[in-house]
Ligand SMILES: Nc1nc2c(c(=O)[nH]1)N[C@H]1C(S)=C(S)[C@@H](COP(=O)(O)OP(=O)(O)OC[C@H]3O[C@@H](n4cnc5c(=O)[nH]c(N)nc54)[C@H](O)[C@@H]3O)O[C@H]1N2
Ligand SMILES: Nc1nc2c(c(=O)[nH]1)N[C@H]1C(S)=C(S)[C@@H](COP(=O)(O)OP(=O)(O)OC[C@H]3O[C@@H](n4cnc5c(=O)[nH]c(N)nc54)[C@H](O)[C@@H]3O)O[C@H]1N2
């Protein structure tokens with residue numbers, strides 16, 4: 001039987017033709033009819049959490065009636081402030097039965113991307129995949145197989161990938177641009193160098209800068225902490241080109257030209273330096289500001305010229321007492337913050353002096369010209385940040401992270417926090433402050449595989465695969481990693497088409513599934529063959545996921561799919577037998593934060609317990625011990641000397657820059673932020689939510705609309721050399737002249753033509769290869785033009 005994707009959908013929407021279900025036909029209207037409570041109705045309650053990558057992990061109390069999901073309510077957290085749910089969570093009651101569910105294993109019947117499939121049995125699907133994995137591994141080695149995982153999936157453990165020794169990069173290429181710059185200075189300590197203080201701490205601040213951060217939509221169930229702090233008199237300043245939901249509720253909105261944040265941040269640094277608004281004690285005690293830069297090679301001066309570790313070969317500082325160079329960690333030393341000195345005939349100067357010199361050029365007038373923010377506003381921003389008391393520099397991830405100069409933006413954050421002493425401070429914090437990620441954590445156990453099983457070395461970041469020659473012949477796509485994740489849709493499609501076989505494992509038949517040869521129906525988060533599904537940690541709590549529903553249609557859980565593949569490959573004996581075994585292994589840990597938290601106590605406590613962590617909000621680096629070589633906050637990045645970024649220097653965007661010759665052809669900057677209505681590409685298919693969210697649209701300023709003869713609702717073509725997109729436009733002053741906005745996540749079938757990724761830049765900054773996470777995909781660093789379609 002041939003089921004074309006289009007007919008499949010039509011059948012469902014009209015509700016006239018039945019859907020193919022195991023054991024017969026069931027029409028959609030009957031399936032969706034809610035089951036009311038009643039004497040003969042079997043009602044059950046189970047607890048779970050919501051895992052999509054909004055980061056929230058809301059805890060759900062789910063009621064089923066006669067095996068159908070009837071009600072989702074917030075579960076009660078020990079810290080009751082988190083007992084919330086958003087509209088996306090509530091909408092799961094309907095979305096779980098969405099017409100977009102993949103119902104049976106499917107095999108491609110037409111061209112790749114055409115969307116024609118025929119149903120096949122699980123045995124045929126898994127036999128085919130297992131045989132291909134075996135054959136490819138034997139012929140071409142482990143690197144020829146790529147397992148990709150989307151963010152926030154239930155069972156993201158690459159155990160089978162590891163058993164097979166294949167490539168499995170987890171999420172490389174997104175959310176790491178700022179981190180490249182922040183963690184170089186703060187160190188890699190779990191994520192302490194990446195995330196700000198928990199927003200529960202905002203009430204202790206005086207000023208909170210939400211920088212390219214639409215917190216009220218992207219951290220929606222923590223919005224209360226924004227309002228609590230506001231009620232306590234905290235000043236909120238939003239720096240965003242768009243008049244966002246968060247900007248509308250803040251005390252001040254500073255709109256700037258997209259991609260020019262670096263100029264604003266550098267001018268703030270310069271103002272703080274020029275006016276002496278910095279904290280001398282903090283700089284001398286906790287940072288590398290007194291370290292000495294050698295005039296010969298620009299490296300930091302150390303005790304000797306060897307490559308020995310810092311404890312053998314410490315950095316030197318200039319000691320005020322002895323007037324000589326001394327190890328920075330000598331307890332008697334009183335380091336000078338400023339000055340030029342001669343050590344063994346070599347001229348050196350302090351990092352702080354070099355910083356002062358290098359930042360002088362970033363004047364108010366210069367920054368105002370670049371950012372289009374008035375000089376007075378920039379001055380006010382720097383004053384508020386430096387002088388009003390504890391201040392937060394809370395970056396989002398959808399703004400400055402998604403530009404070619406994101407690492408330098410992160411670096412300026414480290415410098416600003418160091419100058420003002422706002423890192424490791426109650427009411428302070430510098431880093432990412434979105435998606436509920438800043439919280440106390442714990443050290444969990446895990447499932448140990450024998451030593452001989454190791455992942456193959458990753459060839460490149462996920463973002464690079466579409467553009468660079470690589471060994472990949474088999475792509476196992478667990479969740480919608482490709483269509484949604486990566487920039488430049490056409491590059492992604494061209495790359496995927498070169499593979500020998502592509503497998504999509506997802507509950508929903510999205511755009512990526514259409515690019516696959518075999519599509520496997522994964523269980524939704526509510527379903528499993530097992531009573532216990534998984535565990536997670538969020539917002540200082542441990543949460544457990546129970547089975548709520550039996551697997552719908554012919555779906556199988558990710559765990560089961562992995563297990564059945566492993567069985568065919570003779571590897572199943574190494575895997576946990578059930579997800580419960582895995583959860584028990586994870587909870588088996590010496591970490592005092594987990595004391596008393598076992599599977600049994602979790603079950604007794606409705607699947608949610610607070611970690612044994614302090615009652616204080618999580619705050620970064622309160623001990624002022626950093627994960628860097630010197631354990632200090634390091635301001636000078638030796639890895640970046642050749643790139644002239646050892647101290648932060650202005651760098652234009654890669655593409656979306658008015659001086660770029662391409663700007664003459666494509667004069668609009670293309671921004672693709674998230675929305676409260678979706679989590680990336682998820683919930684596009686929630687019919688409840690679509691009653692509020694009218695669908696894809698391109699937002700354009702009245703000035704740009706007028707000059708192109710566009711009026712509200714016109715269908716426009718958005719285009720650049722990478723591709724095009726056809727979509728209705730909305731004329732609105734929310735976006736600046738020179739900028740257009742399309743919320744990310746819509747699937748190709750929701751657009752009139754094209755895909756929102758058809759236009760996005762996937763050429764990362766080559767400089768970032770030197771940095772820990774490699775280049776970030778600069779989605780926002782994209783130019784387009786718009787015309788009436
Ligand atoms: N243009 C542009 N692109 C971007 C960004 C941008 O700003 N602009 N942002 C980037 C960022 S920051 C991120 S984090 C990524 C997010 O990119 P993705 O992580 O790819 O985003 P999602 O749409 O959340 O994808 C989740 C997919 O996994 C499936 N899924 C959910 N749960 C399960 C499960 O339990 N099992 C299986 N098998 N599948 C499951 C869902 O159905 C969905 O198809 O996108 C990046 N892409
Ligand atoms: N509801 C919901 N919540 C989510 C997610 C989701 O998909 N849906 N995804 C989660 C994930 S994976 C992430 S990464 C986070 C992201 O969390 P946020 O960073 O809050 O995400 P966005 O709203 O995409 O981007 C923030 C803002 O950056 C602005 N921006 C764009 N370009 C620039 C620029 O050049 N300069 C400045 N200053 N601002 C700019 C945009 O206008 C936008 O308002 O959200 C998480 N939370």
Ligand code: SF4
Nearest residue numbers: 050056057058086089
């Ligand atoms: S989408 Fe996020 S905020 Fe909404 S219910 Fe789910 S976890 Fe909570």
Ligand SMILES: [Mo]
Nearest residue numbers: 151174175397
């Ligand atoms: Mo993200």
